[in-house]
Amino acid sequence: MLKNVAVVLMNGVAPFEFGIFCEVFGLDRSGDGLPVYDFAVCAGEDGPLTLSDTGLTLRPEHGLERLAEADLICLPADRHAPVREDYPEPLLEALRAAVDRGARVLSVCSAAFILGAAGLLDGRRCTTHWMHSANLMRRYPRALVDPEVLYVDEGRVVTAAGTASGIDACLHVVRQEHGAEVANAVARRMVVPPHRDGGQAQYIRRPLPRTSCDTVGEVLQWMSRHLAEEITVEQLAERAHMSPRTFARRFLAETGTTPYQWLLRQRVLLAQELLECSDETVDAIAGRCGFGNAAALRHHFLRTLGTTPNAFRRTFRGPRVA
Known part of the structure; x- marks a missing residue:
């Protein structure tokens, strides 16, 4: 410790x-x-x-x-x-x-x-x-x-x-x-975000011109609130008032990754937090994070972090705040 x-x-x-x-x-x-x-x-x-x-x-x-x-x-x-x-x-x-x-x-x-x-x-x-x-x-x-x-x-x-x-x-x-x-x-x-994954890009390779409305930023916030739902690029593009192709290009330029990969990483991060801080089953956590079932959660968890949800819970579950 x-x-x-x-x-x-x-x-x-x-x-x-x-x-x-x-x-x-x-x-x-x-x-x-x-x-x-x-x-x-x-x-x-x-x-x-x-x-x-x-x-x-x-x-x-x-x-x-x-x-x-x-x-x-x-x-x-x-x-x-x-x-x-x-x-x-x-x-x-x-x-x-x-x-x-x-x-x-x-x-x-x-x-x-x-x-x-x-x-x-x-x-x-x-x-x-x-x-x-x-x-x-x-x-x-x-x-x-x-x-x-x-x-x-x-x-x-x-x-x-x-x-x-x-x-x-x-x-x-x-x-x-x-x-x-x-x-x-x-x-x-x-007063800072609780966690940014270490693998995120350091900086934006092709920064976009400053605009009066950060449409991609608003979509990111919406995605964060709806991780449990099935989300498509077409839905996101519609919310951003762009074509799917333009939205995907803008998303990559602003975040350094694709909508799918960003969403997947946020779901894994939420699963990590729930595994550490709750007593919910892996199946229940998979549903809350948008993976659907425990098998899908295990697949993406292992691919992203190199370990299983149960092994992660045993290793990283820490003491709770009094």
Whole structure:
């Protein structure tokens, strides 16, 4: 169970990404029945450390010795990382030692370069901000860089693409450790969506011109409210006042996927939440999620997540919020 969290700061740390870790893991929300972590901010190199482009100086209370007791080590973005030639060897040793003893490390944006320098991306899927992906591939050719996704969970090593995807990765970790109800409660406190799948596209390849009416966005909301129903592209196109072909093209451009795949993923996500948070049977959950029967749910669940609904429930069902 996740109890001890340490954040490592480098000179030039990005304030937003640093704030994400403080917000998710550093606040006492015990009054809401949520977990409280032993949270510490550590200096990754000799100080004083600057907060990127703000003129502020940081003096963390802890040094690298604090990493030895952490269950999760968080690395916020460092504006120097993509051009930095080396990192303090004591930091890299501490990160390797933490992973070897079973701790997890979580990087956001350019902090993936620190994990690469430590050799922790070798042979592992990972991601970083799309602007830095090519550089990360060149610097660490043994890393399996996926520049398209929001975050990648490789067990002990979690990497997030950048900025807001750091929130998604943190909530993903909370969800794994404590269940969907806890993660959703933290998300509500932060006023952010409770879950974005890590495989979503980082950015829109062909952004559409800004219009006065976001028709595809309205259709997405409608789809989310009617997951249990049979939905066709023709129905969606009619709601959007487009031809099916135009709607499919617009949908792909705005979401990075097809209507069918988006709907399927949302149904699987709803099934995950119900498996974690309810006592309903797999058959009942299949009906609520639009799969029709347990066999269809098992098929798509296994294809999407690599496990069965029952196995997922046994593994991820977490404690409920008091």
